[in-house]
Amino acid sequence: MSPTERGFNRRSFLRYSGAGLLALAAAPALASCASRGTDATTLRLGAMYPVSGTNALLGEESWRGVQIATDLRNAGGGVAGKQIEMVFADVPDVNTAASEARRLVFNKNIKLGFGTYSSSLALAATEVFARTGNAYVELGAVSEAVTTRGYDKVFRLNPTAADMTGLHMDFIQNYLAGALGKPVKDLRVMMLHEDSSYGQSIVSLAKAAADKIGLQHFEAEPYSAKSTDLSSTVLRMKSQEPDIVLAVSYAADAVLLGRQIRDNNVKLGVFVGTGGGHSLASFQKALGDAADGVFDVDFTQIHVNRDFTPGIEDFISEYHKRWNAEPASGHSLSNFTGAQMLFDILETTGGNDDPEVFAAAARKYHREAGTSAAGWGYELDAQNQNQQGSMYVMQWSGSKLETVYPPEAAVRAPKLITPFGL
CATH class of the missing domain: 3.40.50.2300 (Response regulator)
Known part of the structure; x- marks a missing residue:
């Protein structure tokens, strides 16, 4: 005991x-x-x-x-x-x-x-x-x-949530910065987040992870997930002209946010969700082609490298x-x-x-990564947390949320596609 x-x-x-x-x-x-x-x-x-x-x-x-x-x-x-x-x-x-x-x-x-x-x-x-x-x-x-x-x-x-925000920054540092043609220190990143303890905890972890990679321009914009109008949030985001938008949303607000970015004709370079509403099939069904290009960091989805996920x-x-x-x-x-x-x-x-x-x-107990249906391995740390359970980066393409990063889990390379277009 x-x-x-x-x-x-x-x-x-x-x-x-x-x-x-x-x-x-x-x-x-x-x-x-x-x-x-x-x-x-x-x-x-x-x-x-x-x-x-x-x-x-x-x-x-x-x-x-x-x-x-x-x-x-x-x-x-x-x-x-x-x-x-x-x-x-x-x-x-x-x-x-x-x-x-x-x-x-x-x-x-x-x-x-x-x-x-x-x-x-x-x-x-x-x-x-x-x-x-x-x-x-x-x-x-x-x-x-x-x-x-x-x-x-x-x-x-x-x-965990720290794995999620860590992967955000890994993806920014090792893919998005190069794809956007800017060094990490010059990137402008904004995180839109619902303002409950869920969103606040993710933002806190994201700020710490941003500091570790030398991301100097990181802003957070909270909103209420119960809101029926997020246009003011979208317009504030637009005025900041971020290179990358990260989002922490539940189901209904993820759809509302996407629709109001589209309706306000905001052109984004990159939009990355954080699990939650952006992983749901209902998100794509509600937005249709406007969801194409949206990235999402979350648990393993079914469109993943099958060699890395035996049993899926x-x-x-x-x-x-x-x-x-x-x-x-x-x-x-x-x-x-x-x-x-x-x-x-x-x-x-x-x-x-x-x-x-x-x-x-x-x-x-122990097992290597890439030996389970989710691609996870198993190795506990001193606090009984599995260190071999990984998040992945996915991207919406039509009705499929396809794994694009890291390479060992990906079914294709990521693409820079302007999301929420008309």
Whole structure:
């Protein structure tokens, strides 16, 4: 048990867990009526995703990837001869994430949970699992705080927000500066961002990453994602004449921003999204050809070098069979990949989900980049963060979000195409 776990902080736990202390006090009574957890034939894991509420679109997409991974593994014999059973919890908000985590731990006898897609939900769920001595594996949330609180049995397999902004600057330094014919120090870069904690945290990381590459002209322009008119933001951006525009947006504001750049006839050299709305198929459907040329930094998409992403064909085939469509974003593929790695780690324990046994196996497990369906490898750092989970740069071309950078993952070279044209 880590020093952080031993030093129980009442205020911190209550913030995330509501009546958490009451739940802990009632643990012996709850245990007496708890459902059985993992046994000799069945590996029972707690899966936590928002499939209702404001995060439902990508929460459901993430959960779809886990379902495919689970069914394929069970069809192949399960984990160490045990069939995998998902004990699911819908977690539409922070309070529910905390209460459902307690339900899984105390009522369902779950020792190993995973999820969660949203950073705020992940912070709440991992807090409960960690404080009760159990293990949790995050497969989608990007906030740095998930793995920086000192919990020795909280793990994250997906890349983080810092990986995202780092790739922004890598792409600027090693491709865009040359393509635009300017040294990095002379480039004018503006980041348009929605003004919640999501956008603000990305901007903070981006500023630090910009300093590292010597980018001297970096400006940030906040806006409300709930706004129905972003023309003033667009006109302020136009007046700055940026060489490169970076954007941090949700779904609706990504479309609105694109439309108002088009409608105000703003000519941009380069526009790069940051996951979120710019990765969604609905973004391209709403804007049509006007989306052509838009870059986006995010989790792996399906239009990627297949030699670098072994197993992706099985994922795509199963997704089509179940939902008669292509994935709505890279979240399903990322969670499919993360779940497969989770099962592989559990295979090395003989299907033992004891938190201490799992934690030791998770730290020992290793695989090289380019050996999974998302192209990710696996190697944990001292904070249990996977250092081999990568973001990629994609670019919209027609209805396809094609991987263009780095070269080992790309299906083609990037192109400078004026986005949001009439």
